[in-house]
Amino acid sequence: MTQIHAVIAAHNRAELTLACLACLAAQTAPPAVTLVDDGSTDGTESRARETFQDKLALRILKGDGNLWWGGATYKGIKAVLASPDTGDNDLLCLMNDDITFGPDLCATALALHAKHPDALLHPLVVDDTERDTLLKAGTVMVSWALSLTQRPLEGLQLSVRHTFPEVTPVDMLRAQALFIPVAAARRLGNIAWPALVHYHGETEYTWRAKRAGHPLFICRDMEVYSAAEATGPFNAPGRGGTLRGFFRSLSDPGSPNNLEHKARFALLACPRRALVPFLAVDTVKVTVRSLAGLAMGRRIEGARHLLNRVFERIGEKKP
Numbered sequence: 618m619t620q621i622h623a624v625i626a627a628h629n630r631a632e633l634t635l636a637c638l639a640c641l642a643a644q645t646a647p648p649a650v651t652l653v654d655d656g657s658t659d660g661t662e663s664r665a666r667e668t669f670q671d672k673l674a675l676r677i678l679k680g681d682g683n684l685w686w687g688g689a690t691y692k693g694i695k696a697v698l699a700s701p702d703t704g705d706n707d708l709l710c711l712m713n714d715d716i717t718f719g720p721d722l723c724a725t726a727l728a729l730h731a732k733h734p735d736a737l738l739h740p741l742v743v744d745d746t747e748r749d750t751l752l753k754a755g756t757v758m759v760s761w762a763l764s765l766t767q768r769p770l771e772g773l774q775l776s777v778r779h780t781f782p783e784v785t786p787v788d789m790l791r792a793q794a795l796f797i798p799v800a801a802a803r804r805l806g807n808i809a810w811p812a813l814v815h816y817h818g819e820t821e822y823t824w825r826a827k828r829a830g831h832p833l834f835i836c837r838d839m840e841v842y843s844a845a846e847a848t849g850p851f852n853a854p855g856r857g858g859t860l861r862g863f864f865r866s867l868s869d870p871g872s873p874n875n876l877e878h879k880a881r882f883a884l885l886a887c888p889r890r891a892l893v894p895f896l897a898v899d900t901v902k903v904t905v906r907s908l909a910g911l912a913m914g915r916r917i918e919g920a921r922h923l924l925n926r927v928f929e930r931i932g933e934k935k936p
Contacts, residue, residue: 619730621648621723621796622703623710624693626686628655631664633847634714638665642672646724648710649674651696653689656682685870687810687818690792694807698799705800711792711819715844717745718794725839726796733784736832737823738796740839741775749775752843754835755787756820761891764899770835784834788827792819794841801831809885816873817882824886863907874903 623641627634634652641650650673654662662677669675678696680689690711697703708730710723722740729738742752751773759765769785805826808818827833866872880896887895 619727620702620704620707621646621710621726622697622700622707622799623648623650623712624690624697625650625652625712625714626655626684626689626693627652627657627661627714628680628682628685628689629657629659629661630714630847631657631659631661633844634661635664635668636717637712637714638669638673638675640716640718640720640722642669643720644723645720646727647673648723649676649702651676651678651693653678653680653684653693655680655684655689685815687808687814690818691807691810694802698803698807703799705803707799709797709799709802711795711797713793713843715847716742716793716841717844718839718841722794722839722841725836729784729834729836729838730796730798733832733834734798735801735830736784736834737790737798737801737826738784738834738836738839739790740794740836740841741770741778742791742793743775743840743842744845745842746845748842751775752845754791754793755785755823755833756789758788758824761887762894762898764895764902775840778837778840781837783837785837787833787835788824789820790823790833790835792822793843794839795819795823797826798831801826801829805829809881812881812885813878814870814875815878816875817878821882821886866907867903874907876900876903879903 625634625637638650641648652665652675654677665675665677678692680692684692694709697709708726726738739754742754744750744752751770753768753771755769757767757769759767769787770781805822808822810818813821823833866874867876869875879899883892883896
């Protein structure tokens, strides 16, 4: 019988972590859970043990507070793949602790895995403040040299998902609930830590999987609700911020704008002929997007969704 092994990185977000674990405990196909508590000081570990020791197959690993998402996830994946209880037919799930979801998420993932055994799968991601608006779940790389991407389904409404195909192919996936065949994970190896500390690790990993021949799918029949307001000061477009915060974001380890980590991602993933233009254009994009967010507030999200639809239509017209 196929088993799901969930890996969750946690650091000082006890309420969010416990809510995510509660969703896992309620699954109709319960997973085994490896929680990597990276030096939390808010009682995450003790509260998780106390609340879920009799409700989940829960293993807790410890970090020193310096692992970030990359190191904690690396440690969790390594432990799962080394366990004699993990079979090649099982599924590994990299899961953020700031999501909630219904009781059939894992059962639906297992059903989709049976239909697409080599594929990496990701649910639709819904903004939990709006409850119907879809956020980014995956990316299509339109042009590396122009740092041009398209984000299928982002900005659409969950209420019209009956119009979506069962699976939408992409080039890269997020890791809010990323289901990976264990056999594929053994072939691909672990995520690129410590090169990628906090952001871009799942992007590089799934791009690596795509290049190795594994399909990447956003799945219509699964959804998770993301606590978008809890994602951190550097990754919530148009939701506050200052000019000083923007400059800090260019070097902070917890920022998706960190230029050093962006360069590391490019060295790992970008085609060599496109490396220099990608780095130049992407830096301009980060600057323009961030400063536009400061000027426009949350209206920047609507503008981004509109541009996303334009790029989508351009892609549809290609022969």
